[in-house]
Amino acid sequence: MAEIITAKSAGFCFGVKRAVDTVYEEVERGGPIYTYGPIIHNEEVVGDLERRGVKVLDSIEQAAGITSGTIITRSHGISREEDEKLAATGARCVDATCPFVKRIHKIVEESSADGYEIIIIGNPVHPEVKGIMGWSHVPVTVIENREQAAAFVEADDGRSPEEAAQRKICIVSQTTFNANKFEEIVAILSKKGYNVRCMNTICNATHERQAEARAIAAKADIMIVIGGKSSSNSYKLYEICRKECANTHFIQTWRDLNLSPAGNEQIIGITAGASTPKNIIEEVQNHVRADF
Numbered sequence: 001m002a003e004i005i006t007a008k009s010a011g012f013c014f015g016v017k018r019a020v021d022t023v024y025e026e027v028e029r030g031g032p033i034y035t036y037g038p039i040i041h042n043e044e045v046v047g048d049l050e051r052r053g054v055k056v057l058d059s060i061e062q063a064a065g066i067t068s069g070t071i072i073t074r075s076h077g078i079s080r081e082e083d084e085k086l087a088a089t090g091a092r093c094v095d096a097t098c099p100f101v102k103r104i105h106k107i108v109e110e111s112s113a114d115g116y117e118i119i120i121i122g123n124p125v126h127p128e129v130k131g132i133m134g135w136s137h138v139p140v141t142v143i144e145n146r147e148q149a150a151a152f153v154e155a156d157d158g159r160s161p162e163e164a165a166q167r168k169i170c171i172v173s174q175t176t177f178n179a180n181k182f183e184e185i186v187a188i189l190s191k192k193g194y195n196v197r198c199m200n201t202i203c204n205a206t207h208e209r210q211a212e213a214r215a216i217a218a219k220a221d222i223m224i225v226i227g228g229k230s231s232s233n234s235y236k237l238y239e240i241c242r243k244e245c246a247n248t249h250f251i252q253t254w255r256d257l258n259l260s261p262a263g264n265e266q267i268i269g270i271t272a273g274a275s276t277p278k279n280i281i282e283e284v285q286n287h288v289r290a291d292f
C-alpha cells in the first residue's frame with residue numbers, strides 16, 4: 001500500500017479561510033447576505049453559498065442600491081472609496097479583509113500622509129493592489145519587474161544625490177509577490193539613495209505552500225495538485241511539482257483523477273491551491289486511498 005502525503009499547507013490560507021468562514025457565520029445569523037465580489041475564486045464554494053441565498057455584488061453601483069442586510073468584503077481588501085461607499089449603504093458591512101492586507105492599507109495611508117511617495121511592488125491589475133492604491137493620499141506607482149524599476153530610477157537622472165536623498169519613498173509589496181523578485185526590485189530602487197521606507201509585506205502562506213509542495217513532490221512517485229483551471233497560484237504549484245516529479249497531475253476535483261497505478265508506487269503526494277476547500281482535498285485523498 002502506498003503512503004499518501006497531503007501537504008499541511010494545501011488549500012485555504014488563513015485570510016481566505018477567515019473570509020469564507022465569515023460568510024457561513026453570517027448565513028447562520030440570517031438576513032439577506034451579499035459578498036462584494038465572489039468571496040473566493042472557487043465555483044463549488046460560490047455555488048454552495050448561492051444555494052444558501054448569498055448574492056454576489058459585482059460593482060459598487062450595484063452595492064449602492066442595497067438598503068438592508070449584510071455586505072461582506074473579500075480577503076484581498078478594497079479601496080478607501082469603496083469602503084466609504086459600502087458604509088453609506090443601508091446594509092451592515094462586515095470587513096473580511098485579511099489582517100495582513102489591512103496592515104498594508106494602514107502603512108500606505110499613514111506613510112502617504114507623512115509625505116512619502118508610495119511604490120507598490122506587484123501586479124497593477126490585481127484587485128489586492130487596486131485596493132491598496134486606494135488608501136494612499138498621493139498618486140501611487142506600481143512596479144512589477146526590474147525593467148520598470150530601472151525606468152523609474154532613470155526618469156530621475158537629473159537629480160543630484162542630495163536631492164535624491166530628500167525624496168521620501170515608501171515601498172510595500174503585494175502579499176503574494178515573489179520574495180526574490182521583490183528584493184531585486186528594491187535593490188534597483190535603493191541604488192539612487194532615496195530616503196526609502198521599505199516594508200516587505202509579502203505573506204508567507206504562498207511561499208510555505210510552494211516549499212512544502214516541492215519537498216513532497218521530490219520524494220513522491222505520483223504528485224496530485226488540486227486547483228481551479230484558471231487559478232494561477234494552483235498552476236504555479238503544478239509547475240513547481242512537475243519539476244520534481246514527472247508524474248504530476250493537475251485536477252479540479254476527484255472526478256478528474258486519471259491515474260493508472262503501476263503497482264510499485266510508494267508515495268503519493270497531494271497539495272492544493274489557495275482557493276481549494278478542505279472537503280475537495282479530502283475527497284481526492286479518499287479516492288486515491290481506494291486506488292492504491
Ligand code: F3S
Nearest residue numbers: 013015098100175203
Ligand atoms: Fe492573507 Fe496571506 Fe492569505 S495575506 S489572504 S493569509 S495569502
